[in-house]
Amino acid sequence: MADETILSRDAALAVAHWAGLPCDAARAARLQALLVAQKVRMARMYAEDVTGLEFDFLAPRER
């Protein structure tokens, strides 16, 4: 998702279809807004430099 530059209404329809949800225009609009917000959120996450943190993530948490 983070590599996409365009998020169409079709993305919302696809998510609704996957989830088995009936999808009228109102739901498609709500889902599209949520998916756009997620895309923006992930852009902030991908902007972070996490080099070198792989081992910290995998290591047991300190007590």
Place this chain on the structure above:
Amino acid sequence: MREEDLDRMTIAGAGRAIRAGTLSPVALTEATLARIGRLQPRLNAFITVTADLARQQAREAEAEIAAGRWRGPLHGVPISLKDLYCTRGVRTTAGSTILADYVPDFDAPAAARLRQAGAVLIGKANMHEWACGVTNDNPFFGRCHNPWKHGHIPGGSSGGSAAAVATRQGLASLGSDTGGSIRIPAHMCGLVGHKPTYGLVPRFGVFPESWSFDHAGPIALTAEDAAIVLDTIAGPDPRDPSCLTGRPPRALRGIRRGVRGLKVGVPTDVYFDDCHPEVAAAVRLAIEVFARLGAELVEVSIPEARHGLDLCLVVAWAEAAHFHRRWLQERPGDYGPDLVDHLASASAYTAVDYLQAQQVRARVRLAYRRLFERIDLLLSPTAPLPATPHGAEEVVVDGRPASVLGLAAGLTAIANATGEPACSVPCGFTTDGLPIGLMVHGPILSDPLVLRAAHAYERSQQWHDRRPPAV
């Protein structure tokens, strides 16, 4: 006893009186049930009231204590549980119609420990559907109202727990906290809410929102009461592999040692951004009180705090979407309209997205670990806004619309990402009479220190003595 006698009562005080024989658990339970009978139509703090069970447990407690077998400060004291704690023989719904008829045949370990301590279960508290939100506007069991202002949210997701405790419908409750769901309702209802260190309290038998963000903990009238409950429910259980092993730290012991000499961090960035001016003013005054109590204030910059909400909304919601995936596909009509869309959209996060967020989370954890090498505790607003009206999904901050969920959980979610303990303690009221909470945040396993600081502050003020208009 009269129903109004409840209004000065805490667990510590009631426990002493019960032990001394000057307070009857049966009378206390009857007064509590009378109050529930009066307030439930207005506040809707409960999904299930367990009156018969409570009366039976109160009678057993009274007989045991009379026979010299006092179990501790919770013996004979009425408490409630958020309705996502499995309770043997008592319906457990998680605020969802999917579980409307689910009656577990076991107690969650935390619930079992309260039962073993002799607590009287007064009911199962209302909550946001599946704990996924902060308004407690439950589509199946109805809205829970804030006892300080009817028509306003109590906060959530443990909103019923907070509304109940604030009005002495039980003297404490167990909540759960994924992005702030114990501390936000404590802040909005004028209570102490403690999110323990991750793994300190077993979550087996507690319906999850997110395995890696969920915490179980107390909502109470005072820090001392929160410590009593935490000491009762903390400790490993083999059925929860995320539990910390070994003997848990004791919170009640040493709670009166004060804050003199502690290094207390005061954030210079993020935490006061978008803050309601009355909330910011009350919190800054509270921080000054810590200085007068002998703590050393240290200004700290912690820009990583800005990731708290994003981490919660990616990691916790992705984990929630995973938990709900089958019901979401098979029974979408059994979810409230807002939740079903959020869960469906969260299903679209990719594995790569999730891993990137977990690595950012590691970075945030590292930043806070380093921060707590320089200071003992961090003080901040619990949330930047007080309780909002039911139905208001957005508020205007600095002329811009901002989501209530995003604002409410933005600061609390950090400690869910790091697993560190954090507590909300009342520190004032807005001019509209809405409570404001101060958040005390500490390093891993510093729960006793966090509650000790909350206790020291609380004892120097009278905020916890105020009673909500709903009473």
